[in-house]
Amino acid sequence: MRIYIFSITKNLEASSLMQEKILFGTYTKKTSKGIYEAILDTDKKALIEPTLVAEIGNPTYLTTSKANKLYSVDKHGSEGGVVVFDNATRPATKLSEHIIDAAPAYVAVDEDRQLLYAGYYHTGVVEVLKIDGDKLTLTDSVTNVGSGPRPEQGSAHVHFTNLTPDNRLVVVDLGSDKVDVYDVSAEGKLSLVSTYVTAAGFGPRHIRFSPDGKHAYLLGELSSLMSVLEYDATSGSFKLVETVSTKPADWTEHNGTAAIRITKDGKFIYASNRGHNSIVVFAVSEDGAKAEQIQLISTEGEFPRDFALNATEAFLVVANQDTDNVSLFERDATTGKLTLLQKDFAIPEGVRVHFEG
Numbered sequence: 580m581r582i583y584i585f586s587i588t589k590n591l592e593a594s595s596l597m598q599e600k601i602l603f604g605t606y607t608k609k610t611s612k613g614i615y616e617a618i619l620d621t622d623k624k625a626l627i628e629p630t631l632v633a634e635i636g637n638p639t640y641l642t643t644s645k646a647n648k649l650y651s652v653d654k655h656g657s658e659g660g661v662v663v664f665d666n667a668t669r670p671a672t673k674l675s676e677h678i679i680d681a682a683p684a685y686v687a688v689d690e691d692r693q694l695l696y697a698g699y700y701h702t703g704v705v706e707v708l709k710i711d712g713d714k715l716t717l718t719d720s721v722t723n724v725g726s727g728p729r730p731e732q733g734s735a736h737v738h739f740t741n742l743t744p745d746n747r748l749v750v751v752d753l754g755s756d757k758v759d760v761y762d763v764s765a766e767g768k769l770s771l772v773s774t775y776v777t778a779a780g781f782g783p784r785h786i787r788f789s790p791d792g793k794h795a796y797l798l799g800e801l802s803s804l805m806s807v808l809e810y811d812a813t814s815g816s817f818k819l820v821e822t823v824s825t826k827p828a829d830w831t832e833h834n835g836t837a838a839i840r841i842t843k844d845g846k847f848i849y850a851s852n853r854g855h856n857s858i859v860v861f862a863v864s865e866d867g868a869k870a871e872q873i874q875l876i877s878t879e880g881e882f883p884r885d886f887a888l889n890a891t892e893a894f895l896v897v898a899n900q901d902t903d904n905v906s907l908f909e910r911d912a913t914t915g916k917l918t919l920l921q922k923d924f925a926i927p928e929g930v931r932v933h934f935e936g
Contacts, residue, residue: 597622599889603898603905604638604651604931610903611927614638614651614671619889619896619907619934626896626907626924633664633671637682639930644688648674648713650695654682661686661697663713666935674713687741694718694767696740696748703735705750707767718767725755728780729801732756738784738800744792745812747772751783753800758783760815772815777806778822785838790845794820794867798839798850805839805850805861807870820868825850825859827875837884842892847915851883851897858886858897858908860915873915879922880904887932894920898929905929 599619605611613635618628633651637659641651649664649671659682664671684700688710695708695715703723708715723735736754743749748761748769758775777783782801788794788810795817797806803826808817826834834854841848841863848861848870860874878886880899888895888910895908895917907921 600935601626601887601896602632602641602643602649602931602933602935603926603929604641604885604933605926606639606900606928606930607635607637609928614641614649615926615929616669617905617924617926619894621889621891621894624894624907624909624920626905626921629924629926630669632669633673635662640683640685641931641933642686642688643933643935644710645690648710650686650688652682652684652686653678659683661695661708661715663715665713675715677708677715677717684737685739685741689742689746689763691746692763692765692767694763698737698740698750700736700738700753703737703752703754705737705740705748705769707748707763707769709767719769721750721761721769723750723752723755723757723759725752725757727754727756727782727801729782731801732780732782739786743810743812743815744788745815747815749786749795751786751797753782753784756781756783758786758797758817760817762815773817775808775817778802781806784836787839787841787848789841789863789867790843791867796839796841796848796870798825798836800835800837803834803836803852805836805848805870807868809868821870823861823870823872825872826852826855826857830855838886840886840888842888842915849886849888849895851878851886853882853884853900856881856883856899858883858895858917860917862915874917876908876917876919879906879919884930885932887934889934890936896932898926898932900928900930903927903929905932 739751784800886897
């Protein structure tokens with residue numbers, strides 16, 4: 580009897596490992612109702628069971644915590660902010676909200692200090708919020724200033740607020756062509772450490788770090804470029820190493836990059852192109868200082884904003900905002916290249932892809 584029960588338990592564990600849950604943030608301008616969830620069946624190599632889990636306005640970015648709270652951007656009318664959900668319930672149960680006069684573009688959880696960072700594109704504001712049970716309390720904020728030469732750079736536009744490998748806060752500002760690094764106190768107070776200024780019109784959007792923390796890869800939305808930077812943990816500062824293109828050399832139509840990811844081994848970088856509608860793959864040199872474009876593959880849809888690798892990095896899921904479809908790719912761990920598996924999975928106005936857990 581014990582052997583029989585053990586076998587069932589092992590089968591259940593294996594089944595759960597083959598099914599990974601994904602949350603999709605969306606715009607709600609057309610048919611979307613809010614946040615959706617789906618399952619990646621890694622055995623069948625397919626996305627299945629799309630379900631609406633929270634009705635909310637324009638949840639364009641979201642994340643989850645180890646406590647299984649779901650933190651999502653929210654916008655209704657002229658107001659916006661961050662909403663906290665219990666992610667253990669379905670539909671997700673709303674617990675609290677932090678609503679002001681704008682909706683952020685990015686939210687990130689600091690588990691060690693129990694803080695939430697929010698970056699506001701339209702106002703250029705960075706907020707630090709204390710996670711107090713189910714509630715969020717503002718502990719500090721910074722308002723960026725500045726502009727750039729492109730039409731989209733009339734003012735500061737914060738697009739990324741997340742942690743460096745050494746637990747500082749890095750803030751990427753598309754409008755002013757700047758990347759700021761802050762020390763963060765246990766109480767959630769910010770102290771500016773350094774500012775890196777890109778080439779004019781670069782339009783920095785997102786940044787990722789190498790596993791050893793010695794390099795960072797900065798994605799330029801407006802320029803369709805990616806810069807390789809050295810990161811000095813002692814001074815908290817960046818130094819430019821090289822800049823490479825994310826699109827084909829002969830592409831002359833509009834393009835704007837969106838998301839960037841790096842594999843756990845640091846060997847490959849992926850970024851999305853909106854316009855060319857592709858995922859670009861870079862191979863990274865052993866020292867992390869060079870990136871070579873090795874693949875450009877269609878996302879089989881229009882305007883791919885966000886994408887994500889699953890836990891084993893064997894699969895990549897990308898949401899195509901304008902064609903309301905999600906595509907699934909298989910990833911070769913040796914070459915880093917992608918192969919299309921599925922392209923007709925329906926998620927309306929998808930802009931954020933987040934694997935739970």
